[in-house]
Amino acid sequence: MTITITAFERSPDGGKGLARDTRVRWALEEVGQPYEVRLVPHQAMKEPAHLSVHPFGQIPTYEEGDLTLFETGSIVFHLAQRHPGLLPKDANARARAVTWMFAALSTVEPPILDLSIAKFQEGDKPWAQDRLPVVQDRIRQKLTLLSARLGDAEWLDGDFSAGDLLMVSVLLRVKPSGLLNEFPKLAAYVARGEARPAYQRAFAAQLAINTAPLPAG
Amino acid sequence: MTITITAFERSPDGGKGLARDTRVRWALEEVGQPYEVRLVPHQAMKEPAHLSVHPFGQIPTYEEGDLTLFETGSIVFHLAQRHPGLLPKDANARARAVTWMFAALSTVEPPILDLSIAKFQEGDKPWAQDRLPVVQDRIRQKLTLLSARLGDAEWLDGDFSAGDLLMVSVLLRVKPSGLLNEFPKLAAYVARGEARPAYQRAFAAQLAINTAPLPAG
Numbered sequence: 485m486t487i488t489i490t491a492f493e494r495s496p497d498g499g500k501g502l503a504r505d506t507r508v509r510w511a512l513e514e515v516g517q518p519y520e521v522r523l524v525p526h527q528a529m530k531e532p533a534h535l536s537v538h539p540f541g542q543i544p545t546y547e548e549g550d551l552t553l554f555e556t557g558s559i560v561f562h563l564a565q566r567h568p569g570l571l572p573k574d575a576n577a578r579a580r581a582v583t584w585m586f587a588a589l590s591t592v593e594p595p596i597l598d599l600s601i602a603k604f605q606e607g608d609k610p611w612a613q614d615r616l617p618v619v620q621d622r623i624r625q626k627l628t629l630l631s632a633r634l635g636d637a638e639w640l641d642g643d644f645s646a647g648d649l650l651m652v653s654v655l656l657r658v659k660p661s662g663l664l665n666e667f668p669k670l671a672a673y674v675a676r677g678e679a680r681p682a683y684q685r686a687f688a689a690q691l692a693i694n695t696a697p698l699p700a701g
Numbered sequence: 702m703t704i705t706i707t708a709f710e711r712s713p714d715g716g717k718g719l720a721r722d723t724r725v726r727w728a729l730e731e732v733g734q735p736y737e738v739r740l741v742p743h744q745a746m747k748e749p750a751h752l753s754v755h756p757f758g759q760i761p762t763y764e765e766g767d768l769t770l771f772e773t774g775s776i777v778f779h780l781a782q783r784h785p786g787l788l789p790k791d792a793n794a795r796a797r798a799v800t801w802m803f804a805a806l807s808t809v810e811p812p813i814l815d816l817s818i819a820k821f822q823e824g825d826k827p828w829a830q831d832r833l834p835v836v837q838d839r840i841r842q843k844l845t846l847l848s849a850r851l852g853d854a855e856w857l858d859g860d861f862s863a864g865d866l867l868m869v870s871v872l873l874r875v876k877p878s879g880l881l882n883e884f885p886k887l888a889a890y891v892a893r894g895e896a897r898p899a900y901q902r903a904f905a906a907q908l909a910i911n912t913a914p915l916p917a918g
Binding site for chain 1: 752773799810815832835
């Protein structure tokens with residue numbers, strides 16, 4: 485069955501790979517599954533057709549036969565459960581890898597997202613400049629604890645897993661701010677993720693779309 | 702094997718059930734698993750002993766034999782996968798229920814958490830009052846879309862699932878602000894969750910701890 489995901493027709497980051505379809509592309513590349521991409525123009529994100537596949541009007545989504553999923557975490561988990569390569573076989577190790585998936589999306593990403601919101605949604609507000617250090621310090625608190633846990637390990641818990649895929653993806657979002665480089669162990673961890681051939685292919689695929697000419701019309 | 706979870710010795714909400722151990726207690730009650738609770742004093746949250754079970758120094762955690770988990774989403778998923786009652790049997794329906802788990806924690810909760818942060822961590826900042834409506838509007842955007850998707854259905858996708866358990870838990874956090882009542886379908890959905898006997902037992906259990914006398918010392 486053909487797998488079809490959705491992505492921005494033009495990512496707001498211009499192809500830096502920070503849009504969430506990159507995470508799903510990466511997972512698909514890690515497990516060796518081919519996929520097709522349906523591009524969603526910005527103005528169509530909150531229209532009924534797209535809301536019927538993604539109730540919050542975002543990307544990515546995942547369609548395969550009569551299954552439609554949204555939420556990056558859920559899509560990555562679905563792929564990880566169905567194909568070898570992203571979750572350990574041992575039941576306890578698997579539960580711990582799933583824990584890191586949730587940790588990436590529920591604990592580490594929210595303060596990082598808050599920085600994007602502070603810059604892009606509240607950048608013109610009178611409090612923008614004064615509030616920025618407060619938001620950055622919340623990120624530092626999380627990264628300090630994450631770095632302590634990772635220590636000198638290659639990945640968060642044994643072999644590379646879907647938990648690392650999501651954690652590296654989340655940390656990539658904080659890289660442009662310079663904050664990641666305050667944590668050398670985490671910066672090296674992210675670099676190890678970026679160096680994986682599957683990530684390289686995923687990144688190249690989204691870059692090609694974001695630098696291609698837009699369809700006329 | 703005995704299941705042991707952790708909870709605040711004293712929840713910051715004084716027993717309103719908004720601390721995340723309530724979510725795990727609720728899941729345990731839904732699947733009929735007995736459990737023990739280890740209370741963590743506030744000053745011990747970021748100490749090495751607790752950080753060894755929860756790298757971010759939060760509650761709840763889950764211990765069962767040689768398995769240790771953190772992250773509410775992961776703990777609820779672990780229980781839902783091992784015991785009947787929280788995930789459908791059909792593989793596609795199951796993947797969709799997992800999608801709602803991630804949607805609750807990754808998409809709906811972050812703006813709601815931002816409101817808590819605005820009130821409790823930034824309440825004394827000069828921008829606190831002016832920024833509040835901006836934060837509230839971001840919650841409204843999400844709740845508008847969630848309410849549209851739920852419509853008049855009883856639960857998000859078929860029978861009550863771990864996705865509903867987490868979504869109701871997340872929405873309960875916005876109830877005290879009055880925002881939930883702007884969305885009558887969601888308020889009714891939350892009320893259906895609260896009316897479940899398993900939720901009632903979970904709520905009572907956390908309330909008992911939060912209103913019991915503190916140990917001397």
